Amino acid sequence: xxxxxxxxxxxxxxxxxxxxxxxxxxxxxxxxxxxxxxxxxxxxxxxxxxxxxxxxxxxxxxxxxxxxxxxxxxxxxxxxxxxxxxxxxxxxxxxxxxxxxxxxxxxxxxxxxxxxxxxxxxxxxxxxxx
Amino acid sequence: xxxxxxxxxxxxxxxxxxxxxxxxxxxxxxxxxxxxxxxxxxxxxxxxxxxxxxxxxxxxxxxxxxxxxxxxxxxxxxxxxxxxxxxxxxxxxxxxxxxxxxxxxxxxxxxxxxxxxxxxxxxxxxxxxxxxxxxxxxxxxxxxxxxxxxxxxxxxxxxxxxxxxxxxxxxxxxxxxxxxxxxxxxxxxxxxxxxxxxxxxxxxxxxxxxxxxxxxxxxxxxxxxxxxxxxxxxxxxxxxxxxxxxxxxxxxxxxxxxxxxxxxxxxxxxxxxxxxxxxxxxxxxxxxxxxxxxxxxxxxxxxxxxxxxxxxxxxxxxxxxxxxxxxxxxxxxxxxxxxxxxxxxxxxxxxxxxxxxxxxxxxxxxxxxxxxxxxxxxxxxxxxxxxx
Numbered sequence: 001x002x003x004x005x006x007x008x009x010x011x012x013x014x015x016x017x018x019x020x021x022x023x024x025x026x027x028x029x030x031x032x033x034x035x036x037x038x039x040x041x042x043x044x045x046x047x048x049x050x051x052x053x054x055x056x057x058x059x060x061x062x063x064x065x066x067x068x069x070x071x072x073x074x075x076x077x078x079x080x081x082x083x084x085x086x087x088x089x090x091x092x093x094x095x096x097x098x099x100x101x102x103x104x105x106x107x108x109x110x111x112x113x114x115x116x117x118x119x120x121x122x123x124x125x126x127x128x129x130x
Numbered sequence: 131x132x133x134x135x136x137x138x139x140x141x142x143x144x145x146x147x148x149x150x151x152x153x154x155x156x157x158x159x160x161x162x163x164x165x166x167x168x169x170x171x172x173x174x175x176x177x178x179x180x181x182x183x184x185x186x187x188x189x190x191x192x193x194x195x196x197x198x199x200x201x202x203x204x205x206x207x208x209x210x211x212x213x214x215x216x217x218x219x220x221x222x223x224x225x226x227x228x229x230x231x232x233x234x235x236x237x238x239x240x241x242x243x244x245x246x247x248x249x250x251x252x253x254x255x256x257x258x259x260x261x262x263x264x265x266x267x268x269x270x271x272x273x274x275x276x277x278x279x280x281x282x283x284x285x286x287x288x289x290x291x292x293x294x295x296x297x298x299x300x301x302x303x304x305x306x307x308x309x310x311x312x313x314x315x316x317x318x319x320x321x322x323x324x325x326x327x328x329x330x331x332x333x334x335x336x337x338x339x340x341x342x343x344x345x346x347x348x349x350x351x352x353x354x355x356x357x358x359x360x361x362x363x364x365x366x367x368x369x370x371x372x373x374x375x376x377x378x379x380x381x382x383x384x385x386x387x388x389x390x391x392x393x394x395x396x397x398x399x400x401x402x403x404x405x406x407x408x409x410x411x412x413x414x415x416x417x418x419x420x421x422x423x424x425x426x427x428x429x430x431x432x433x434x435x436x437x438x439x440x441x442x443x444x445x446x447x448x449x450x451x452x453x454x455x456x457x458x459x460x461x462x463x464x465x466x467x468x469x470x471x472x473x474x475x476x477x478x479x480x481x482x483x484x485x486x487x488x489x490x491x492x493x494x495x496x497x498x499x500x501x502x503x504x505x506x507x508x509x510x511x512x513x514x515x516x517x518x
Contacts (some may be wrong), residue, residue: 009263012263012264036264043375043380062282062384063278063279063281063282063285063384064278064281065274065277065278065280065281065329065330065331065332066327066329066330067269067271067273067274067277067328067329068326068327068328068329068330069249069253069271069273069328069329070253070269070271071250071253071254071257071266071269071271072250072251072254073254073269074269075250077269080269082268082269082270082274082278082329083278084278084282084378084379084384091379091380092264092379093264093265093268093270093377093378093379094268095268095269106281106282106285117269122267124267124268124269125267125268
């Protein structure tokens with residue numbers, strides 16, 4: 001590979017690819033604690049017995065903000081709604097899509113949908129109300 | 131446990147000086163601290179220096195020796211990086227070194243050069259204190275993360291933007307007499323409510339500014355201060371540190387800061403005081419909501435009630451427990467790596483009666499400094515007491 005080739009973030013990029021195919025998962029340790037990859041050790045209990053488990057299809061928004069002043073990587077995306085969502089034993093932070101940003105509120109049910117950032121074309125964790 | 135004396139403090143003005151290097155800023159702060167302390171540079175046995183974004187803003191790693199050199203000190207030097215709690219953690223390590231007898235005199239402080247990055251660049255640099263994979267790549271900024279906490283707080287306990295606005299108004303008011311402050315300008319509640327939104331519900335006036343600046347403290351053992359007849363009436367009598375999961379979404383309650391609670395409890399126990407003994411505090415108000423979370427974590431307000439503290443006058447300069455008499459990060463400014471040690475400097479001056487706002491706390495004996503990193507995955511708390 002040349003120096004200019006992008007290098008993947010092992011664990012994370014595989015997760016994004018799987019999620020884009022509708023096969024999102026989380027990690028569960030032997031004691032039932034959920035976490036996100038890449039992960040060798042459970043952050044809750046130190047268990048190294050970790051397996052991939054299918055992510056629930058929908059989750060509930062726990063809190064949300066509409067960001068008007070982004071980092072340069074999201075310059076053309078603003079304003080956008082960022083939400084923290086409960087997906088069973090794990091939470092994800094993502095951008096709420098397919099709805100007017102001002103209508104996004106706590107308690108809304110959403111499904112994971114990997115989208116693309118307008119500014120960079122990079123994949124972004126998206127959340128679509130169902 | 132022996133106390134640690136604050137022999138000298140030094141601060142640059144906080145504000146907008148994009149052309150000034152952090153080595154120049156830190157040098158200025160140390161000159162003041164050494165002059166005030168009466169401690170010769172030769173007696174310094176270690177330099178502990180807090181800095182967060184030096185690689186990004188100045189293309190400079192390995193800053194410890196650079197800063198010792200800037201201060202004119204020949205001693206081993208280490209940089210501490212814990213995001214916005216960088217110099218809080220440096221102060222804590224200095225306290226531990228002095229207490230164990232490893233060192234008698236430590237130079238500790240921090241600096242940050244930020245405004246040369248511009249608003250977008252500084253926003254990007256600050257964001258690296260969050261989880262890059264799971265937060266930043268989803269568009270989380272620091273104002274955004276605190277906005278998520280503010281919304282979670284409103285949903286859990288009630289409150290509204292106007293409550294937060296009173297915190298900004300109070301801290302601007304406190305900064306009016308602080309010549310080192312970035313904003314010496316009074317604002318009204320309506321200014322906060324009508325300001326452009328940054329990350330809703332937070333607007334421009336809910337956020338601390340982007341700042342350049344430095345802080346320095348000369349800390350000594352009790353024995354050194356006595357042997358050298360130092361004028362050092364203020365001591366650090368308690369230190370605590372707490373930690374938490376990196377990403378906000380992994381925090382059980384999105385509107386609480388358990389790391390700060392842990393740090394506060396440890397610092398109180400270490401000093402042999404409790405929250406009821408605290409006469410005033412400097413807390414890490416990077417955003418208005420952060421002051422609320424800090425007050426509750428430190429048990430200065432019950433959970434769910436900190437939101438009304440400024441609006442109801444409990445934390446104003448003439449209130450029961452004045453908070454951020456320096457102006458706080460909000461009005462004094464927040465040169466990230468300098469902030470933790472600068473809070474110790476402000477508390478020291480307030481307790482010693484040398485601060486423009488000392489009259490508001492003339493009988494105070496006990497005060498607290500609370501410094502937080504990230505969405506409070508790192509926190510340090512220090513208790514300071516004055517000989518009366």
